Amino acid sequence: MTDDAPSQQAPAPDPQVAPERLDPIPGEWKRVSSKYVVVDLIGTLISGAIMTIASGLPWYFFQVPWLLVFPIVFGVMMVVLAAFTPRRVRAIGYRLRDDDLLFRRGIMFQRFVAVPYGRMQLVDINRGPLARAVGLSELKLVTAAAASNVTIPGLPEQEADDLRDRLVALAESRRAGL
Amino acid sequence: MNDDLADGEWHRLHPATPLLRGGIALIAILGIIIANLRERVVEIFFGGGSYEGDPIDLLLERGLVPLALVVVAVALLIFIAGFYLSWRMHTFRITDELVEVRSGILFRTHRKARLDRIQGINIVRPFFARLFGAARLEITGAGSDANVQLSYLSGVRADALRRDILNLASGTRERERAERAAPAETAGESAPGLVGQRVSELIAPELEPGLAEPSSVVTMNPGRLIASTVLSTTTFFFVVIVVGGIIAATVSREFFVLFGAVPLLFGLGSFLVNRIVKSLRYSIAGTPDGVRVGYGLLSTSNETLPPGRIHSISISQQLPWRPFDWWEVKVNRAGKSSAQGAAGQQNTTILPVGTRAEVFRVLELVLPGLVDVEGDVGSEGGSEAVRRVIEAGLEKATPGDGFTNSPRRAAVLRWFSWRRNGFALRPDAVILRRGAIWRELVVVPAARMQSVAVHQGPLERALRLANVQAHTVAGPISARLGALDAEDASRFFRDLAETAIAAASADSSHRWRSGEAGA
Numbered sequence: 001m002t003d004d005a006p007s008q009q010a011p012a013p014d015p016q017v018a019p020e021r022l023d024p025i026p027g028e029w030k031r032v033s034s035k036y037v038v039v040d041l042i043g044t045l046i047s048g049a050i051m052t053i054a055s056g057l058p059w060y061f062f063q064v065p066w067l068l069v070f071p072i073v074f075g076v077m078m079v080v081l082a083a084f085t086p087r088r089v090r091a092i093g094y095r096l097r098d099d100d101l102l103f104r105r106g107i108m109f110q111r112f113v114a115v116p117y118g119r120m121q122l123v124d125i126n127r128g129p130l131a132r133a134v135g136l137s138e139l140k141l142v143t144a145a146a147a148s149n150v151t152i153p154g155l156p157e158q159e160a161d162d163l164r165d166r167l168v169a170l171a172e173s174r175r176a177g178l
Numbered sequence: 179m180n181d182d183l184a185d186g187e188w189h190r191l192h193p194a195t196p197l198l199r200g201g202i203a204l205i206a207i208l209g210i211i212i213a214n215l216r217e218r219v220v221e222i223f224f225g226g227g228s229y230e231g232d233p234i235d236l237l238l239e240r241g242l243v244p245l246a247l248v249v250v251a252v253a254l255l256i257f258i259a260g261f262y263l264s265w266r267m268h269t270f271r272i273t274d275e276l277v278e279v280r281s282g283i284l285f286r287t288h289r290k291a292r293l294d295r296i297q298g299i300n301i302v303r304p305f306f307a308r309l310f311g312a313a314r315l316e317i318t319g320a321g322s323d324a325n326v327q328l329s330y331l332s333g334v335r336a337d338a339l340r341r342d343i344l345n346l347a348s349g350t351r352e353r354e355r356a357e358r359a360a361p362a363e364t365a366g367e368s369a370p371g372l373v374g375q376r377v378s379e380l381i382a383p384e385l386e387p388g389l390a391e392p393s394s395v396v397t398m399n400p401g402r403l404i405a406s407t408v409l410s411t412t413t414f415f416f417v418v419i420v421v422g423g424i425i426a427a428t429v430s431r432e433f434f435v436l437f438g439a440v441p442l443l444f445g446l447g448s449f450l451v452n453r454i455v456k457s458l459r460y461s462i463a464g465t466p467d468g469v470r471v472g473y474g475l476l477s478t479s480n481e482t483l484p485p486g487r488i489h490s491i492s493i494s495q496q497l498p499w500r501p502f503d504w505w506e507v508k509v510n511r512a513g514k515s516s517a518q519g520a521a522g523q524q525n526t527t528i529l530p531v532g533t534r535a536e537v538f539r540v541l542e543l544v545l546p547g548l549v550d551v552e553g554d555v556g557s558e559g560g561s562e563a564v565r566r567v568i569e570a571g572l573e574k575a576t577p578g579d580g581f582t583n584s585p586r587r588a589a590v591l592r593w594f595s596w597r598r599n600g601f602a603l604r605p606d607a608v609i610l611r612r613g614a615i616w617r618e619l620v621v622v623p624a625a626r627m628q629s630v631a632v633h634q635g636p637l638e639r640a641l642r643l644a645n646v647q648a649h650t651v652a653g654p655i656s657a658r659l660g661a662l663d664a665e666d667a668s669r670f671f672r673d674l675a676e677t678a679i680a681a682a683s684a685d686s687s688h689r690w691r692s693g694e695a696g697a
Binding site: 021022023024025099100102108109110111112113114115116118119143144145146147148150174178 | 297320489512626627628629630631632633634635636639644647649650651652656664667668669671672674675678679682683688
């Protein structure tokens, strides 16, 4: 669907190649634990099931055939989301650079964030019931901007604690104002 | 009374504080009682029927009048004693590091705020308080409910206190109070008597002459303010709705459709009047300790923002303003003052409307060192270049103007603006240019960026586009630029991340004058 950009002056590598993924800073990413797939999968299934049942209620009460569309759509969405869970979890990654933390997630909607250590206001560790059962933690970085929104899920507990201490120490050494 | 409020000792507020804070409530209660008893009042004067079931009838019947009077008297006494006590217990002190406030009778509150975390100091003079020559001083900090309020202080002392707090916060560690307080004193004495002083305060210009260099002052031109308000998009939509209504009414011959426009008319009217009245005495000026933004006709408010407290700036222009080259300047800031800003908007609008020259003067004030026209000795090359980039950012895109724009295929997502949609990255600021119809230029000082992100959704992937965002504190401006070429976006993201780190480590604006005082 792209018109073949003849006016484009920038020396794009090879415009004919299929749209490639965004990779602004190539390098090795630290991935999250594969056990997180289970946590994410169960979470997806539970919320998907609730959505499917809730959207099926009108059909159940009114028995109008076309209302069946909603539970079917939600059900299919749940299945697709669940099927892509391992892929999605593999796409989550982070990297500690000299002065900032890089974070990436998403396959359909890719997102890369760079948070300078000096900008971190606090570091949170959360453990949900499912994650705790498999020994995982979630690490959340908070900056003065709400949009930063960096949450690294699926870290083994010990690794999460170490990472938190390391980040706090780094933030302390590079502290800046707001 | 000791005039030096920032000497590290505990001080009390203006003695009229209880009256100003509680007096209005008292008057309101009295008003409600009188409104409820108006039949009785009418009856006293004109005679007439009786009002059974009225509580006062009940009191009269049962002979409880003395008891009722005693109850009222006791309630009043408790009221007054409470206000007096709360005034006695409400003390504040300013030390070299902190501002502290202790308040409350039963529930004591003790709030300490660090001076180097101050985001701005606002002096608000509500009309009622102005009559008493009192002012409310509000020290804004970052975050919600992070403000320290000193209400009320006497007006002259509030101004002096702000100067002292900013002086202490700036890190000069040196009090130049004696020389600088002098002009304020003489201004107060020149008006004879108390009444004369109040009158002269009421009619005094918004900005005290001599407070700031005249060359740095931007004031509002009333004609332009009115014209720009009338020529705004709001008015345009209103006219469209009214014309549509008239057409609908004449076609359908149902004329009561027009009455639907009446509430709209009231809404628009109050919007216009509010905007014009509040902005009429607007002024913005550079003082040694930051930008001073003042406005208000009856209730006035003026806020000083120390350098480095502005997290992003947007310069925007609605379509009807283009022939006149008028622009509006908004900012994102970490502190939220409780007072409303100019034009009845949040006080994030620091220039409701101005010409291009005025916009640049405001930019010089809010981004010191970045867009100086005169060019300081050290930084002239850099700041000149930034100024040229910003100037180009207000115009149509031209080749070689320093911006990296969206590719042609972005026209799918940015129908009109893809030519203008672009960014420029300088060592100390990011400049984003957006919008073809509603032109906008966003400037984010690099030292204020909290983090940066690049996104790509499925549609953007198909078009090989991506969008980049510089995260700043919450506010009306979002520094997001969509529909960039994916390669450009990746490069931009990379450079932005580096710039943010470099700028943040070089930044020292939390103690903005600590360097220059030779300490």
